Amino acid sequence: MTPELEKLLAETPTLWFAAEDDAGQRVEFGKVPIQYSSLDGKLSEISYAQLRDRSPPYNLSAVIRREESPVGTLTILGHGKLSEVSLTVILASSALFLPVFLLFTLISVALTPWLVRRTLAGVNRIAQEAEYINESSRGMRLSESKIPAEIAPLVLAVNNGLQRLDEGYERQKRFIASAAHELRTPISILRIKVDSSDNKACRKLALDIDRLANLAEQLLDLQRLDIVSLDEHVYLPDLVRRVAGNLAPLLIESGYSIEVRVDQNYSILGDSGAIERAITNLVQNAIEHGGKHVIIRVIENGLEVEDDGPGIPTDDRERVFEPFHRLKPRSTGSGLGLNLVQQIVKQHGGYITIQSSPTGGTIFCVEFSG
Numbered sequence: 001m002t003p004e005l006e007k008l009l010a011e012t013p014t015l016w017f018a019a020e021d022d023a024g025q026r027v028e029f030g031k032v033p034i035q036y037s038s039l040d041g042k043l044s045e046i047s048y049a050q051l052r053d054r055s056p057p058y059n060l061s062a063v064i065r066r067e068e069s070p071v072g073t074l075t076i077l078g079h080g081k082l083s084e085v086s087l088t089v090i091l092a093s094s095a096l097f098l099p100v101f102l103l104f105t106l107i108s109v110a111l112t113p114w115l116v117r118r119t120l121a122g123v124n125r126i127a128q129e130a131e132y133i134n135e136s137s138r139g140m141r142l143s144e145s146k147i148p149a150e151i152a153p154l155v156l157a158v159n160n161g162l163q164r165l166d167e168g169y170e171r172q173k174r175f176i177a178s179a180a181h182e183l184r185t186p187i188s189i190l191r192i193k194v195d196s197s198d199n200k201a202c203r204k205l206a207l208d209i210d211r212l213a214n215l216a217e218q219l220l221d222l223q224r225l226d227i228v229s230l231d232e233h234v235y236l237p238d239l240v241r242r243v244a245g246n247l248a249p250l251l252i253e254s255g256y257s258i259e260v261r262v263d264q265n266y267s268i269l270g271d272s273g274a275i276e277r278a279i280t281n282l283v284q285n286a287i288e289h290g291g292k293h294v295i296i297r298v299i300e301n302g303l304e305v306e307d308d309g310p311g312i313p314t315d316d317r318e319r320v321f322e323p324f325h326r327l328k329p330r331s332t333g334s335g336l337g338l339n340l341v342q343q344i345v346k347q348h349g350g351y352i353t354i355q356s357s358p359t360g361g362t363i364f365c366v367e368f369s370g
Helices: 003-011 034-039 082-121 121-131 152-195 205-226 237-254 272-288 337-347
Strands: 018-023 024-029 047-052 062-069 072-079 232-235 257-262 267-270 293-299 302-307 351-356 362-367
Touching: 024 232, 152 205, 232 237, 232 272, 237 257, 237 272, 237 293, 237 302, 267 272, 272 302, 272 337, 272 362, 337 351, 337 362
Parallel strands: 257 293
Antiparallel strands: 018 024, 018 072, 047 062, 062 072, 232 267, 293 302, 302 362, 351 362
């Protein structure tokens, strides 16, 4: 017992401590709580600690320190004035730190959303670009600049996928165009042979040959959609009259009639060849589905093709624009005509709808945007 130890014991009657050197030699003073028995021989592995039990009077509170002494370096586990002072310092530090912590919390709450928005601005831009990707925007790619590095591999992978899709589409388009071109020659030869034949059964094949020829032309029309030019001033009344004049001889010979009505003198900026093909397909569709009399009417902002056939059921009015869809399973049509019309109208910034005519037939109404 030294004077210093006596003084410390007087100040803290519950004083206890244990000290160990690096060789594991140990000395204890007072009653070391059994809860610390697991540290026997292991104190030298710890350099610093501040310990406290859950509730007053905190008899288990202690500190661990490494100190230099006359006998070498010691690791001390102790409870007394030092630990009580340390606890007071901790509580005081917490009181000082709390306002600072609250301040930083408020700053974080205010700045974090702004930082997140700024960091993810590139992601939002990419999402907006992706909204415009569709079947008519081939060749479009997502921007790879000014985006977070974490999503750059994803954007690159999406762009590579779009590239593969474009290449696949180009291969398919070239195949369709080549097949359609190759079909035209044998169809023409077959038509000449049938027309020149004296065999009635053979001449009956003319309708099937016409169907094959029409299918080949429609496949070519689909291929031509990618080269549509929208910089030509198209005067619809003249274009409608030209279509009717070209079709009239064939229709009249087959027992049909066609009429042109100009309610409005209307012109648009577009591709006259594409619009002519669309009107021709609408007239052929009207004849194909039972109409005997067809009216092409130029109206404000567009045109109408009306027939006196049996009409199209309401449930089928959206599906008729799907490729190869037929109202009648045994119909002689190709199922591509109306799909082609819809695509041409869309390319000109318009839309096409189906209505019932006063006579019970069908009206295809085409409206353009300009």
